[in-house]
Amino acid sequence: MRRRVCVLGAGVIGLSSAVFIQDLIPDVDVTVVADTCTPFTLSDDCAGLWMPYLVDLTDKDVMRWSSDTFDYLKSLGHSEEAGDAGIQFVSGYYFVRESAYTGQEPPWKDLVVGFRKLTPEELQISPKARDGYFLTTVIMDVKRYLPWLTKRILDRRGRIQNRKIQNLDELTEEYDVVVNCSGMGANQLCNDSLLRPLRGQVIKVSAPWVKHFYINPDPTDEHKEVYILPGPYDVTLGGTGQLNDWNIDMDEKDKQRILKDVCKLVPSLRTARQLRDWVGLRPLRSPVRLEAQKLPGKKTVIHNYGHSGSGVTFHWGCAKDTAHLVQLTLETHQLTSRM
Numbered sequence: 556m557r558r559r560v561c562v563l564g565a566g567v568i569g570l571s572s573a574v575f576i577q578d579l580i581p582d583v584d585v586t587v588v589a590d591t592c593t594p595f596t597l598s599d600d601c602a603g604l605w606m607p608y609l610v611d612l613t614d615k616d617v618m619r620w621s622s623d624t625f626d627y628l629k630s631l632g633h634s635e636e637a638g639d640a641g642i643q644f645v646s647g648y649y650f651v652r653e654s655a656y657t658g659q660e661p662p663w664k665d666l667v668v669g670f671r672k673l674t675p676e677e678l679q680i681s682p683k684a685r686d687g688y689f690l691t692t693v694i695m696d697v698k699r700y701l702p703w704l705t706k707r708i709l710d711r712r713g714r715i716q717n718r719k720i721q722n723l724d725e726l727t728e729e730y731d732v733v734v735n736c737s738g739m740g741a742n743q744l745c746n747d748s749l750l751r752p753l754r755g756q757v758i759k760v761s762a763p764w765v766k767h768f769y770i771n772p773d774p775t776d777e778h779k780e781v782y783i784l785p786g787p788y789d790v791t792l793g794g795t796g797q798l799n800d801w802n803i804d805m806d807e808k809d810k811q812r813i814l815k816d817v818c819k820l821v822p823s824l825r826t827a828r829q830l831r832d833w834v835g836l837r838p839l840r841s842p843v844r845l846e847a848q849k850l851p852g853k854k855t856v857i858h859n860y861g862h863s864g865s866g867v868t869f870h871w872g873c874a875k876d877t878a879h880l881v882q883l884t885l886e887t888h889q890l891t892s893r894m
């Protein structure tokens with residue numbers, strides 16, 4: 556009999572995990588269960604840039620997941636699928652403020668393409684920069700990427716079920732293995748106090764003349780992130796990083812501060828047409844929870860949540876680890892049921 560795997564969550568983490576499980580273990584039935592699907596998940600509206608952000612860069616797993624994901628996105632970007640999957644390359648500036656300056660280059664510098672230090676002239680672009688780099692990375696249109704993943708799941712006879720879960724037991728009773736990719740939803744489902752919201756507010760504008768990204772993070776001030784991220788259809792202007800703030804309404808003060816700061820970097824943004832405001836809650840957890848939890852009885856839940864500001868940046872590496880944990884769990888079940 557074919558074994559049944561349930562993936563809870565249809566954001567970038569859940570859908571990529573489902574695809575990887577189908578690739579690695581073709582003889583299982585995969586069902587994705589979610590109360591929100593594309594185009595309405597948190598993942599759909601995020602900027603989609605590959606860049607380890609708001610995560611612990613000394614964590615070896617973080618670097619491995621980032622590296623696996625970048626390699627995968629790079630080859631997808633060079634393939635004929637790039638357009639359908641919404642993948643494109645983007646180059647730009649990463650500034651380092653005085654408050655973040657350590658004298659060391661970022662540990663991800665060898666993962667990206669064409670990493671180099673900024674010239675003194677380029678450094679003038681950001682008035683507060685102490686140092687900075689120019690590099691090429693990948694940005695995805697997540698609203699295109701998630702349907703592309705969904706199609707892959709359905710093409711291999713996977714299922715998507717739209718329903719809300721109150722308790723993980725509802726799924727463990729029905730399936731051989733449950734994979735928990737519920738993002739911020741894990742806060743209630745797992746009662747996990749390490750998982751906290753990190754509020755991010757952005758403005759989406761139309762500014763087709765802006766082709767480079769500009770990132771100017773400030774780890775010392777939760778209201779002072781500045782970034783300009785051009786996607787294929789709009790440019791994301793940000794942002795904020797407010798810890799333990801559950802407010803998903805737009806805040807006018809945050810908005811005016813963002814507009815002021817981005818215009819200091821790129822003055823022509825003053826004339827950009829504003830499309831919409833957006834607020835999302837990053838599922839912050841240090842470390843990311845990616846592990847198997849054995850429940851009383853024979854059932855196992857594989858957790859894969861808490862990717863903070865780097866869900867897109869980590870997703871394929873995390874999907875790979877998750878799929879291998881599912882495979883191991885099914886093999887162990889098979890052995891113990893024979894005994």
Ligand SMILES: Cc1cc2nc3c(=O)[nH]c(=O)nc-3n(C[C@H](O)[C@H](O)[C@H](O)COP(=O)(O)OP(=O)(O)OC[C@H]3O[C@@H](n4cnc5c(N)ncnc54)[C@H](O)[C@@H]3O)c2cc1C
Nearest residue numbers: 564565566568590591598604720738740755835866867868
């Ligand atoms: C302003 C902002 C900008 C960002 N930009 C970037 C970026 O450029 N690059 C990057 O790497 N990351 C970025 N991020 C972070 C990124 O958005 C997240 O890390 C990522 O979306 C997390 O994906 P996820 O699949 O875990 O969560 P989600 O996309 O939230 O998906 C969770 C899924 O679980 C389901 N679910 C939860 N609970 C239940 C339940 N009880 N019953 C049924 N279903 C349930 C939901 O319906 C949903 O389908 C940004 C975040 C913000 C806020």
